[in-house]
Amino acid sequence: MSEPSVPLFRPERVYVEASVQELPYTQEILARLREQMGGDLDIEVLEDGRELKAPSRLTWAKKGLLLTRFRPDEPLREFTAMTVSTGRPTYSLNLISNCHLECTYCILQSYLANNPVIAVYTNLEEVFEKLATQLDQLPQGSIIGTGQIADSLALEELTGLHQKLIPYFAQQDRVRLEMKTKCADVAPLLDLDHGGQTVVSWSLSPTKVQQAEEYKTATIAQRIAAMQQCQQASYQIGIHLDPIIHHTGWEKNYRQLIKQALGAVNLEQVAWVSVGTLRFPSKQVRLMQERFPKNKRIFNNLKSTHRRFMHYPDRLREVIYRVVIAELKTWLPEEKIYVAMEAEQAVPAAAYVVAS
Ligand code: SF4
Numbered sequence: 001m002s003e004p005s006v007p008l009f010r011p012e013r014v015y016v017e018a019s020v021q022e023l024p025y026t027q028e029i030l031a032r033l034r035e036q037m038g039g040d041l042d043i044e045v046l047e048d049g050r051e052l053k054a055p056s057r058l059t060w061a062k063k064g065l066l067l068t069r070f071r072p073d074e075p076l077r078e079f080t081a082m083t084v085s086t087g088r089p090t091y092s093l094n095l096i097s098n099c100h101l102e103c104t105y106c107i108l109q110s111y112l113a114n115n116p117v118i119a120v121y122t123n124l125e126e127v128f129e130k131l132a133t134q135l136d137q138l139p140q141g142s143i144i145g146t147g148q149i150a151d152s153l154a155l156e157e158l159t160g161l162h163q164k165l166i167p168y169f170a171q172q173d174r175v176r177l178e179m180k181t182k183c184a185d186v187a188p189l190l191d192l193d194h195g196g197q198t199v200v201s202w203s204l205s206p207t208k209v210q211q212a213e214e215y216k217t218a219t220i221a222q223r224i225a226a227m228q229q230c231q232q233a234s235y236q237i238g239i240h241l242d243p244i245i246h247h248t249g250w251e252k253n254y255r256q257l258i259k260q261a262l263g264a265v266n267l268e269q270v271a272w273v274s275v276g277t278l279r280f281p282s283k284q285v286r287l288m289q290e291r292f293p294k295n296k297r298i299f300n301n302l303k304s305t306h307r308r309f310m311h312y313p314d315r316l317r318e319v320i321y322r323v324v325i326a327e328l329k330t331w332l333p334e335e336k337i338y339v340a341m342e343a344e345q346a347v348p349a350a351a352y353v354v355a356s
Contacts, residue, residue, distance in 0.1 A: 005184035005218035005222045006154060006182075006218055009065075009100045009118070009154070011033075011064055011065035011118070013063065014041055014044070014065050014067075015066045015067070016030070016046070016066075017067065018045050020067055020069050020123055023124075028160070029067060029120065029159055030067070033065075049069070053115065054114065056114075056115075056116035058108075058109055058291065061115060061116045061118070062099070066117040066118070066119045066120070070123055073130070074130065075127045076131070076134055076144060077092045078090070078091050078092075082145075085339060086143070086272070089142040090144075091143070091175075093165075094150070095120070096121070096150040098112050098115055099118070099150050099154050100118060101215070101216040102216050103214045104213045104215070104288055105245075105280055107280050107281070108149060109287045109288065109291070110281050111281075118155070120161075124164065128168060135174055138175050140174055142174070143175065145180060147179060151180070151183060152181045154181065156183075160188070162189065162198075163188055163189070166192045167192055167193050169197045170197050173197065176198065176199055177199070179200045180203065182203050182214060183217070183223075184219075187229075190233040191233070194235060199235070199238045201239065201240055202238070203241075203242060204261055206254060206257045208253060209247065224265075227261070231269045236269050236271040237270055239274075240273070241273065244276065244278065244324060246277075247297065247300070258328060267332060272336050272338060274340040277312050278311065278312065282304040301316060
């Protein structure tokens with residue numbers, strides 16, 4: 001077996017909510033964890049997983065696992081900003097929350113500040129039951145993403161979640177599932193019956209940015225190789241040039257990245273490419289400075305807006321979009337390219353969240 005592209009998640013604390021303790025999916029994950037960690041697990045059973053909620057250091061939070069119950073009546077939430085950006089109704093299915101990888105700009109640092117663990121929701125049968133009715137009511141062509149508050153693939157070797165979701169979505173043709181990741185370990189996906197209803201998407205950055213700002217993630221070459229593997233297994237793929245980070249040589253580096261990625265894949269099997277410049281809540285600046293004190297350059301040129309978001313000045317964003325989109329258009333038709341999250345004036349801050 002090849003080496004994993006990212007460090008495996010090996011929690012130091014494991015909590016299980018009593019109401020999901022006996023569920024088959026909970027037991028499946030615990031069995032895998034015992035096998036992977038070589039023996040007995042010290043598990044704390046909680047009456048209610050929400051007992052854990054408290055502001056905590058994110059580095060500590062990334063070492064805890066909670067298996068818990070998905071509570072909302074409707075498992076899907078409309079991802080308003082993305083619906084506006086893509087012109088396609090877009091929803092989030094957040095069955096994992098938080099991520100053990102370490103991107104300096106990750107918006108989950110502020111969005112999940114009250115979550116001292118990585119949570120996996122294991123009442124899947126209940127979720128599937130509710131999805132069965134909800135999916136029928138969604139507009140044809142809707143997209144459901146699992147990468148809004150987690151990296152879709154980072155915990156797959158532990159949870160096997162998408163090995164259940166992908167065949168489930170293959171049974172209908174109304175909506176497509178979108179996974180979004182910075183990992184490259186796609187082997188478990190390749191033999192699944194996906195029915196063309198899953199798009200596997202990667203966030204890409206120039207290698208210089210990946211090495212400086214996306215700790216623990218797969219290299220860009222590994223991600224592109226994973227794209228090729230997925231295409232060989234007849235998946236459509238997506239690419240997210242998001243966040244685009246301004247840096248010395250950015251123009252050359254992004255052109256080169258586009259060439260490297262799009263030159264390596266079958267363009268017919270590219271569902272979409274998004275572009276979006278760096279942005280995060282202003283309150284996250286302090287957290288980033290504390291967690292990554294050496295990463296000062298990421299703040300270059302950013303300014304805070306009245307909406308309390310850090311982003312590049314309009315003029316710089318325009319230049320970046322013009323250059324990157326012009327380059328993309330030499331490879332792909334315009335309808336496959338969209339600008340992410342430019343609807344930010346129209347939606348509440350929570351709707352900006354996009355992690356992986
Ligand atoms: S940006 Fe994505 S991959 Fe990086 S830490 Fe956040 S969720 Fe994980």
